[in-house]
Amino acid sequence: MAIPGQKQLTHMEEFMEGIWKQNPVFVMVLGMCPVLAVSVSAVNALSMGVATTFVLVCSTLLVSLIRKVVPKEVRIATYIVIIATFVTIVDYLIQAISLKLYDALGAFIQLIVVNCIILGRAEAHASKNPPLRTVVNAMGMGLGFTIGLFALGSVREILGAGKLFGVSLFGPDFQPWVVMVLPPGGFFVLGTWLLLFNWLKQRKPAAAQPVEAHVHG
């Protein structure tokens, strides 16, 4: 953010924000509904991530471009209409590209509209920053979201179906852990991921510093 006196982030740092420091799934825990609902397989998770990234980048770009024109009182309503427009585009796009994927993701494509990450980014970042910076930040956030989705989707597919991207991993003798692809599995896997991050954070407070320095460099 361009607050006077505070050091401006470089574009690279801005990009890494979403992937590491403020990862929407693991750090901010935002937009959990699609994360848990569509992460039953790696393919679904990746496509959802890409769709969300598209909407995120396009709508934050537009919000950033018109940020000086929109009156403060109606800004949220404006943002929502902008986001809804792009979601409609994505909805029709996916329907045209793959009907199978469209059926698998179901209402969750249209529900991208209410994904807190997008409105959150529009309000917290795009409304205060120039277009280039916003797009870079949105891409980082989108990628971070996709990584989070993939981390969840792949674990659930491996444990729940013994497959990854539809390819069988353990041969015919594998007894799938079905609960993992059912709703409770989503909660458990995400909970375990968060637990893992908590544990790493507490265990190596000193070691966390060099990792971040490395990422930002």
Place this chain on the structure above:
Amino acid sequence: MGDISVGQIFLAAVLSNNFVLAMFLGLCPFLGVSGQLKTAAPMGAATTFVMLVASLCAYGLNWLVVHFDLEFLRLISYIVVIASAVQLVEMVLKKYSPALFRALGIYLPLITTNCAVLGVALFQTAREYSFAQSITFAAGAGAGFTLALVLMAGLRERLHLSKVPNVVQGTALSLMLAGMLSLAFMGFAGLGAGE
């Protein structure tokens, strides 16, 4: 889907297809406002009210967009109506119960981005529910949301008094709890109307 009785729809929305625990809708307020019973129940009630309004409006709007062949405007019109309904609830609460208004804080305007509300509108459209079915569905979804929120708040109030290892504190623990609740709700599978 004209043949499903309203009772079945209600049961399914409350229990077997609970919006929060089986369909993953409305998780943000579920994790955010479920700290105390005192705020969980009113939050559920406010959300239920918005759901009913949204469902009513969505039914009318859907007829309009189909009638004028403007289906691509459906999503946009739904979200605008929901945003207005939330604004209405906010104004009423601010006037009549400022204390509650403050307690709900940021989560009240966020009902707009509660996917459960938009979910109600979208699902009733996708399943081509009739008017009575739509309203029942919205009421059931609201009741289910409130039930999940209150159960979770009760559990978390208990947890305040117990010793929890540092590493699982916060969201990780809430998610584990939600997973167990969800597992319990799977016992209702088959009750009411399915997908």
